Amino acid sequence: MFKSIMAWVDERLPITEVIKSQAIEYPTPKNLNYWWNFGSLALMVLIIQLVSGIFLAMHYKPDAKLAFDAVEHIMRDVNWGWLLRYMHATGATFFFIAVYIHILRGMYYGSHRSPREILWWIGVIIFFLLMATAFMGYVLPWGQMSFWGAAVITNLMSAIPVIGEDLVVWVWGGFSVGDPTLNRFFALHFLLPFVVIGAVGVHVWALHAVHSNNPEGIDLEHKDTIPFHPYYTIKDLYGMGVFLILFCVFVFFAPNFFLEPDNYIQADPMKTPAHIVPEWYFLPFYAILRSIDFLGQMSKLVGVIAMGAAIAILFVLPFLDRSPVRSFRYRPISSKLFWIFVVDCFVLGWVGYNPADAVVLGSLPIVYVGRAATAVYFSYFFLLWFITVFKIERPLPVPKSL
Amino acid sequence: MKLLRIIQAALCVLLLLPFSVGVSLASSGGPALPQQSWGFHGPFGQFDTAALKRGAQVVVEVCLACHSLKYIKFDQLKQVGFTEMEVNALASTAGKNRKDALLSAMDADAAKESFGIVPPDLSLMTKARKGYENYLYGILTGYLKDEDKAAVDRALEDDTVSDAEVKELAMLLSMDPHHPDKIREVARRIKSGDNFNKFFPGNFFAMPAPLAADGQVTYRDGTHGSIAQMSHDAVTFLAWAAEPTMADRKSAGIKVILYLIVLTVMLYAVKRRIWARIHH
Numbered sequence: 001m002f003k004s005i006m007a008w009v010d011e012r013l014p015i016t017e018v019i020k021s022q023a024i025e026y027p028t029p030k031n032l033n034y035w036w037n038f039g040s041l042a043l044m045v046l047i048i049q050l051v052s053g054i055f056l057a058m059h060y061k062p063d064a065k066l067a068f069d070a071v072e073h074i075m076r077d078v079n080w081g082w083l084l085r086y087m088h089a090t091g092a093t094f095f096f097i098a099v100y101i102h103i104l105r106g107m108y109y110g111s112h113r114s115p116r117e118i119l120w121w122i123g124v125i126i127f128f129l130l131m132a133t134a135f136m137g138y139v140l141p142w143g144q145m146s147f148w149g150a151a152v153i154t155n156l157m158s159a160i161p162v163i164g165e166d167l168v169v170w171v172w173g174g175f176s177v178g179d180p181t182l183n184r185f186f187a188l189h190f191l192l193p194f195v196v197i198g199a200v201g202v203h204v205w206a207l208h209a210v211h212s213n214n215p216e217g218i219d220l221e222h223k224d225t226i227p228f229h230p231y232y233t234i235k236d237l238y239g240m241g242v243f244l245i246l247f248c249v250f251v252f253f254a255p256n257f258f259l260e261p262d263n264y265i266q267a268d269p270m271k272t273p274a275h276i277v278p279e280w281y282f283l284p285f286y287a288i289l290r291s292i293d294f295l296g297q298m299s300k301l302v303g304v305i306a307m308g309a310a311i312a313i314l315f316v317l318p319f320l321d322r323s324p325v326r327s328f329r330y331r332p333i334s335s336k337l338f339w340i341f342v343v344d345c346f347v348l349g350w351v352g353y354n355p356a357d358a359v360v361l362g363s364l365p366i367v368y369v370g371r372a373a374t375a376v377y378f379s380y381f382f383l384l385w386f387i388t389v390f391k392i393e394r395p396l397p398v399p400k401s402l
Numbered sequence: 403m404k405l406l407r408i409i410q411a412a413l414c415v416l417l418l419l420p421f422s423v424g425v426s427l428a429s430s431g432g433p434a435l436p437q438q439s440w441g442f443h444g445p446f447g448q449f450d451t452a453a454l455k456r457g458a459q460v461v462v463e464v465c466l467a468c469h470s471l472k473y474i475k476f477d478q479l480k481q482v483g484f485t486e487m488e489v490n491a492l493a494s495t496a497g498k499n500r501k502d503a504l505l506s507a508m509d510a511d512a513a514k515e516s517f518g519i520v521p522p523d524l525s526l527m528t529k530a531r532k533g534y535e536n537y538l539y540g541i542l543t544g545y546l547k548d549e550d551k552a553a554v555d556r557a558l559e560d561d562t563v564s565d566a567e568v569k570e571l572a573m574l575l576s577m578d579p580h581h582p583d584k585i586r587e588v589a590r591r592i593k594s595g596d597n598f599n600k601f602f603p604g605n606f607f608a609m610p611a612p613l614a615a616d617g618q619v620t621y622r623d624g625t626h627g628s629i630a631q632m633s634h635d636a637v638t639f640l641a642w643a644a645e646p647t648m649a650d651r652k653s654a655g656i657k658v659i660l661y662l663i664v665l666t667v668m669l670y671a672v673k674r675r676i677w678a679r680i681h682h
Contacts, residue, residue: 072525231680245659245666252651253445
């Protein structure tokens, strides 16, 4: 019965064929390590965010007078509402954990190198979309940090010459962040995840066209691949189990760990919090923005450009790296630069978390640390190009096959 | 490779920064908050009904004079073990009935006239301040005792505060003795009647000590109402009010995580079994 129905469908839409070739027999490198789990983990978190988000939207009210109370209504009165909200808030954090590891894995093993540039670009676009979505989502509870975070970040657009000031007013829908801003952010926060889904579809399509890279960074022969199912279905499921345990520890036992206490105070346009901090996943970029403070009137604009460039530079990464070898396993200098880069991101995050006028180590203004760390951040990309284009780095011998 | 060495050295410096600095930053932010033990913390911690009943009494008899808890209704206290009679008794002390929310009798305009600001709603207070429960406990217990106030007055008797007196006051007020001018200024404000609190950022605010005397609240269960006891109970109640669903969350969490651990162990076993077929 089922077989005949499927035969009828397959004649018209080859579902069986696609599943078989793309999800079951799909040839996958047999040497992928656990860092390759983070793509499927990001997809899992995306689904968690979509489902919890849609149910939250059923109880939320995007109105400056009602939003804060609506969130407390969800927390207190809606059945399992606290679970929806804590899953969604913690989900944002875990989404970025998964995505950051996923990106860094690609950078370490050369997954952005030819022929995977388009796959990589779509990934960077997804990253951009996620940041926009997360930023607007954080505004919706309409707490103090929501409001002032939104004010600080949207205000950055005023740095754009000529049209900046008008652009900000247009985005706000008024002369300050207010009810119209909240309304449109809600609409966009609802829309963008579906754009992300589309982009993820293209990301997977591009992946299946060029196939997975692997820790050796070499092109594999057919004998070194295994079918996706059952090998990677089970490995991904196991990874999801581990990831979900961690996720649930935070959801159920430390749900406010990543949230600022200030956001449990209703937004008050008349009262600026002592210290405005963005969510942790924006901190490195926020630090880069604030590190450019020595150019007088141009500081703001250059800071914004630097912050944008910090992400946009990922687009050209496939062309900066000129080494004949993809994987950093065989690249002694690049791999060390890579770890410096990773540590530098944490330093930037820490700088971003502290007040801009903080003084550290007795008498060192933190902004100097921020400037140094910003320089290190961009140096990574320059040095990667430099040591490969002038062949300063001598890669170790790479195996021809597994 | 020399380049690499330089980078490594730079990296070490950058790496060490956060650790050395965390300490210096932490020590510059006023006195450390009292670290109370809260029975409802931790994955298995639940609210103690007796403490909640005492806390509810403190909050309704004292805090509610000026503050509201707009998200809580008296009736909800049945969820944490209050009987209907206890709920009614509590509501009637506030001149309300059990269907009402815990709203202050003082209206916003009157409050603004007396205090300069509208007292903030307390429903979310334990979640809305850095330091959480310990901060609130610190605020409730961080006012000057009468003998401390007398010491400040004594120091100002001759209208000047000598350096020796500055040192004494620095201890008393938990302030940095290296800023004598600031201490002199603070002492003058205390004498003029401003509300000093050790743990409030900036030290002065609109709220006079709400729990000023031992036995201010006569507990129905006979517990002695010391200031520490009343503060601890009130904060316990406010923590419940900030998240009445905490008990559900933790009991669900334990089940969910146990289930996930069993599932994940089984998935791992299956994974090992399937991957055993591959020769590395």
